[in-house]
Amino acid sequence: xxxxxxxxxxxxxxxxxxxxxxxxxxxxxxxxxxxxxxxxxxxxxxxxxxxxxxxxxxxxxxxxxxxxxxxxxxxxxxxxxxxxxxxxxxxxxxxxxxxxxxxxxxxxxxxxxxxx
Amino acid sequence: xxxxxxxxxxxxxxxxxxxxxxxxxxxxxxxxxxxxxxxxxxxxxxxxxxxxxxxxxxxxxxxxxxxxxxxxxxxxxxxxxxxxxxxxxxxxxxxxxxxxxxxxxxxxxxxxxxx
Numbered sequence: 001x002x003x004x005x006x007x008x009x010x011x012x013x014x015x016x017x018x019x020x021x022x023x024x025x026x027x028x029x030x031x032x033x034x035x036x037x038x039x040x041x042x043x044x045x046x047x048x049x050x051x052x053x054x055x056x057x058x059x060x061x062x063x064x065x066x067x068x069x070x071x072x073x074x075x076x077x078x079x080x081x082x083x084x085x086x087x088x089x090x091x092x093x094x095x096x097x098x099x100x101x102x103x104x105x106x107x108x109x110x111x112x113x114x115x116x
Numbered sequence: 117x118x119x120x121x122x123x124x125x126x127x128x129x130x131x132x133x134x135x136x137x138x139x140x141x142x143x144x145x146x147x148x149x150x151x152x153x154x155x156x157x158x159x160x161x162x163x164x165x166x167x168x169x170x171x172x173x174x175x176x177x178x179x180x181x182x183x184x185x186x187x188x189x190x191x192x193x194x195x196x197x198x199x200x201x202x203x204x205x206x207x208x209x210x211x212x213x214x215x216x217x218x219x220x221x222x223x224x225x226x227x228x229x230x231x
Contacts, residue, residue, distance in 0.1 A: 035220075037159075037222075043205060043224070043225055043227075044222065044223075044224040044225060045159070045207060045222040045225075047219055047220070047221065047222070050219055091158065091159060093159075103149075103161045103164055103172050103174075104151075104159075104161060104220065105161065106158045106159040106160070106161075107158060108157070108158045109158055
């Protein structure tokens with residue numbers, strides 16, 4: 001069975017601080033996909049990144065960066081120079097490779113509050 | 117940019133009533149999903165649908181639930197005999213060929229309140 005753990009329930013930072021959201025996963029598959037989604041107060045789910053299990057390169061997109069470490073089963077997300085608009089719930093998710101189903105298991109989410 | 121659209125955005129229904137939540141997936145996508153998020157909790161997988169049949173479902177998706185793709189464009193979730201605990205945000209999602217390897221695009225959700 002697959003499992004995603006986001007140990008940080010809530011994080012509060014002051015604008016311009018860097019913040020890292022942790023994600024640890026469990027799976028028996030060797031091929032899987034990891035995702036991060038942002039859920040702003042308006043409620044929609046916004047896709048941020050997908051990473052497959054064979055690609056351990058870290059990725060940077062503007063102020064966002066992701067650190068995938070297979071050895072520790074972690075896929076952490078860092079926001080650099082945080083802004084108030086970054087305030088949201090962030091979900092990490094895992095999908096095991098399957099040709100028919102994109103079933104994703106989500107973590108409990110981390111609520112990030114960025115104060116001005 | 118293509119998007120998944122859901123209707124209604126919010127529905128209030130009385131306990132015991134049937135509701136149908138509607139979704140229009142992205143047109144060239146092949147996989148369709150419903151997820152549920154109870155207020156303040158995580159997003160939970162309900163069901164995936166491919167090639168006009170359910171490909172996988174979770175323990176939550178019992179006989180009270182059904183899905184249908186009635187006309188080649190819409191994808192519906194029917195909830196029979198609604199209970200208070202069915203109150204949640206229901207997200208429809210779709211993805212292209214490749215299943216789990218593709219990005220899953222979510223709609224904006226349908227908020228169901230059972231009273």
